[in-house]
Amino acid sequence: MTRALKVLLVDDDEDIRAIGEMALTEVGGMQTVLASSGAAALGLAAREQPDVVLLDVMMPGLDGPTTFRRLRDDPSTAAIPVVFVTAKVQRSEVERYVEMGAAGVIGKPFDPMRLPDDVRAILDKTGGEAPRA
Amino acid sequence: MSADPAEGARVQLVELRSRFGARLRERLEQLAALVERAHAGASPEALAEALGAAHRLAGTSGSYGFVDVSEAVAALERALQRITEGEAEWELALASLARAQQAVQ
Numbered sequence: 001m002t003r004a005l006k007v008l009l010v011d012d013d014e015d016i017r018a019i020g021e022m023a024l025t026e027v028g029g030m031q032t033v034l035a036s037s038g039a040a041a042l043g044l045a046a047r048e049q050p051d052v053v054l055l056d057v058m059m060p061g062l063d064g065p066t067t068f069r070r071l072r073d074d075p076s077t078a079a080i081p082v083v084f085v086t087a088k089v090q091r092s093e094v095e096r097y098v099e100m101g102a103a104g105v106i107g108k109p110f111d112p113m114r115l116p117d118d119v120r121a122i123l124d125k126t127g128g129e130a131p132r133a
Numbered sequence: 134m135s136a137d138p139a140e141g142a143r144v145q146l147v148e149l150r151s152r153f154g155a156r157l158r159e160r161l162e163q164l165a166a167l168v169e170r171a172h173a174g175a176s177p178e179a180l181a182e183a184l185g186a187a188h189r190l191a192g193t194s195g196s197y198g199f200v201d202v203s204e205a206v207a208a209l210e211r212a213l214q215r216i217t218e219g220e221a222e223w224e225l226a227l228a229s230l231a232r233a234q235q236a237v238q
Binding site: 023058060087108109110112 | 210
């Protein structure tokens with residue numbers, strides 16, 4: 001039996017965390033760790049060593065891109081793939097995040113029944129490793 | 134108890150959606166208060182706060198399947214963004230807010 005994928009979901013909106021956790025855990029059979037801020041995500045990522053981080057872009061305090069750079073700067077989290085979750089899925093925005101080194105981008109709103117497949121598809125494409133910026 | 138994990142997930146999704154739906158009107162009222170404060174010319178911070186709240190609610194309501202509300206709030210967010218950039222579009226912003234409020238009646 002293969003180990004369940006461990007996902008760190010970072011979003012300041014409690015309702016998004018609730019539906020994201022349900023989708024990843026119940027639909028996708030994944031193990032989910034939740035963070036309500038970028039600052040909380042940094043510690044959790046280092047401690048939990050998730051297989052992937054789903055990172056909201058627009059958050060108060062440390063926003064998604066800043067949190068991403070901090071994760072990359074820490075050797076213990078630098079190799080963890082990060083997927084941005086954002087309402088801004090215009091091509092230029094997606095290219096900007098991929099150029100930064102993100103594994104991919106998932107649009108918001110998302111379909112909770114499809115979210116786990118979308119995460120797996122991105123990880124399959126990158127081989128489960130953080131792409132180099 | 135459901136034996137099919139996908140069916141179990143659907144049941145949980147319906148429950149989550151129902152709980153979110155019960156709070157949606159309140160969240161829209163909070164958003165409306167922020168928009169009214171920004172419209173009254175309170176401060177750039179008030180406009181930024183309204184913009185952030187609209188951004189969050191557009192994404193969240195859509196993820197819970199409230200598509201009409203999500204689209205109307207996304208239109209409000211776009212209008213607020215243009216106002217932030219110096220283009221007056223309060224009529225469009227207020228009309229989008231009214232459309233979102235009607236969608237939860």
